[in-house]
Amino acid sequence: MATAKDLRTLGDREVVALAKAGKEAAYRELLSRYERPVFSLIYRMVRDRALAEDLAQETFIKVLNALDSYRPEFKFSSWIFKIANNAAIDQLRKRELNTLSLDGAPGARTAEEVEATALQAVDRTESPLAELESRELGSEIEQAIGRLRPEYRTAILLRHVEGRAYEEIAEVMDLPLGTVKTYIHRARLELREYLAHLRT
Amino acid sequence: MDKQLDAGDLDLTVLRELTALRSFAPSRGFSDRVMARVSLPQPAAVVLFRRAGAWVMQPRRAVTLAVAYAASVVIAVRLALPWLVGHAPALKLGAAWAGTQIGTLFNSVALSAADWAVRSGAADAVRAAASSGKVWPALAALTIGYAAGGYGFYTLLKTPGRTDAPVRA
Numbered sequence: 001m002a003t004a005k006d007l008r009t010l011g012d013r014e015v016v017a018l019a020k021a022g023k024e025a026a027y028r029e030l031l032s033r034y035e036r037p038v039f040s041l042i043y044r045m046v047r048d049r050a051l052a053e054d055l056a057q058e059t060f061i062k063v064l065n066a067l068d069s070y071r072p073e074f075k076f077s078s079w080i081f082k083i084a085n086n087a088a089i090d091q092l093r094k095r096e097l098n099t100l101s102l103d104g105a106p107g108a109r110t111a112e113e114v115e116a117t118a119l120q121a122v123d124r125t126e127s128p129l130a131e132l133e134s135r136e137l138g139s140e141i142e143q144a145i146g147r148l149r150p151e152y153r154t155a156i157l158l159r160h161v162e163g164r165a166y167e168e169i170a171e172v173m174d175l176p177l178g179t180v181k182t183y184i185h186r187a188r189l190e191l192r193e194y195l196a197h198l199r200t
Numbered sequence: 201m202d203k204q205l206d207a208g209d210l211d212l213t214v215l216r217e218l219t220a221l222r223s224f225a226p227s228r229g230f231s232d233r234v235m236a237r238v239s240l241p242q243p244a245a246v247v248l249f250r251r252a253g254a255w256v257m258q259p260r261r262a263v264t265l266a267v268a269y270a271a272s273v274v275i276a277v278r279l280a281l282p283w284l285v286g287h288a289p290a291l292k293l294g295a296a297w298a299g300t301q302i303g304t305l306f307n308s309v310a311l312s313a314a315d316w317a318v319r320s321g322a323a324d325a326v327r328a329a330a331s332s333g334k335v336w337p338a339l340a341a342l343t344i345g346y347a348a349g350g351y352g353f354y355t356l357l358k359t360p361g362r363t364d365a366p367v368r369a
Contacts, residue, residue, distance in 0.1 A: 020241060022243075024235070027235065027238060031230075031235070036226075037223065039225065040223045053230065057226075057234055057237075061234055068241075141217040142221070156218065161219070163219075188215075195214060
């Protein structure tokens with residue numbers, strides 16, 4: 001029987017095989033391996049700690065409950081990052097829709113209709129959570145990452161923060177390799193522009 | 201990040217800062233919250249038993265099955281009873297013959313075992329072990345073996361048979 005120490009020495013595929021066989025320790029090992037990378041990616045994408053935690057939780061539940069459908073010819077990390085990235089992108093799209101509806105429903109004609117259908121923007125600067133987020137994501141580079149387009153952000157985070165290969169990023173993002181390289185190149189250029197004020 | 205950088209240093213600094221970005225951890229108890237909502241695979245027998253139990257426990261199905269079972273028992277007894285009464289002498293004779301055969305077989309097995317124990321010296325070895333105090337380690341070994349067997353049986357039931365299924369690289 002593999003102990004927690006033994007599990008740490010195994011590769012993802014072996015740990016997944018043990019998890020499929022019903023070993024709870026293997027599930028926990030997968031969680032401990034990926035909770036930080038997955039949470040960090042989602043957090044930097046959605047930039048809201050509580051929301052990131054919910055999305056990371058949903059990602060893990062989805063992945064761990066669907067281990068039987070995992071195809072070992074793919075990397076486990078690609079699979080989990082793909083689900084995490086999709087969750088974050090979906091959330092950003094929803095947020096974009098909500099932001100649009102701050103101005104009221106598209107069909108609203110009169111001032112009353114606009115006011116009735118508009119979302120109330122919440123001032124979060126006072127909450128301790130918002131303070132924590134602004135501190136955590138407050139450095140110049142974090143702020144610059146936050147200004148990138150979501151797809152550039154995913155690509156640059158996976159490449160330079162998580163250290164993933166271009167091929168794996170292409171798998172995660174469901175994009176051709178060339179497109180991924182272009183995204184990363186453009187993201188770097190944009191980061192340089194955003195940080196240009198640091199030049200002499 | 202250092203202020204007032206040269207233009208040439210900026211690229212390298214951006215890369216260095218990206219690589220050095222800290223990783224964030226979710227709040228405490230994250231993995232427990234996830235595990236609470238993950239269903240671990242169960243042995244096929246357990247899954248089948250649970251499914252069958254759940255299927256049977258549907259109120260309407262349970263009533264239907266109970267009625268069908270009661271009816272089938274009544275019908276079986278109704279059909280079997282006259283036949284049993286009609287063939288009682290033959291059945292009695294058959295039962296007596298079977299009892300004799302089983303008794304004879306049991307006796308011959310017991311006699312063979314006793315004969316083997318005496319001829320092979322096993323009986324003497326046991327007697328010698330009992331007198332020399334070696335019987336306790338033997339009993340302990342037997343107990344440990346029994347416990348190990350029980351644990352092995354438990355493990356076998358706990359994990360599905362595909363534990364060692366090879367994973368394609």
